[in-house]
Amino acid sequence: QVQLQESGPGLVKPSETLSLTCTVSGGSMNSYFWSWIRQPAGKGLEWIGRIYSSGNTNYNPSLESRVTMSVDTPKNEFSLKLSSVTAADTAIYYCARDINIGNYYMDVWGKGTTVTVSS
Amino acid sequence: DIQMTQSPSSLSASVGDRVTITCRASQSISSYLNWYQQKPGKAPKLLIYAASSLQSGVPSRFSGGGSGTDFTLTISGLQPEDFATYYCQQSYSMPLTFGGGTKVEIK
Secondary structure, eight states, rough: OOOEEEEEESSEEESEEEEEEEEEEEEEOTTEEEEEEEEEEEEEEEEEEEEEEEHHHHEOTTGGEEEEEEEEEEGGGGEEEEEEEOOGGOOEEEEEEEEEEESSSEEOOOOOEEEEEEE | OOOOEEOEEEEEEEOOOOOEEEEEESSSTOOOOEEEEEOSSSOEEEEEEETTTEEETTOTTTEEEEEEEEOOOEEOOOOGGGEEEEEEEEEEESSOOOOOEEEEEEO
């Protein structure tokens, strides 16, 4: 049973870089996409981007200039960096496995980690 | 970007009711449509993928339909554990986008 766990600082100062890691357990990262999604308190879901196990990425154009994703398959983890954060980046951040069997869908999710941007 | 519009944004229903939620895409997405359930304080959970395929372990009272631009999620016989927020999501093109959500509340 694949499980995902997000980790990283819960508080980030404005203009700094948010850094999160998602650790994958119970399975291999190979041949899957791995996504980041966020959700401001009381609001809907926003897809940030995804990275393939080989390192290829797709980013949401609305965040692309500030987002960097990386993957370390031997360590079974992938990471998100979001630069120049503002209060608008305060949200719960989820990582998810993005499976492709004729259609892409996110079948395994982490529990989420809350990130607050504040001085 | 493909815009996903859900309706209604919220609804009240009773245990045992049949509930239908609608999701409309701003352009045709074939059957590249997924549905998720989210309970308060929890991560979203995949219910339906490819518009009508039931994810393993999801009760058969959940069903999905539609193609092109119009899709439905139906819960046949609402159970107490089904009170939650439901999101549709398109995977036809980048960026992946979600609907605004439909909150199903107890009447």
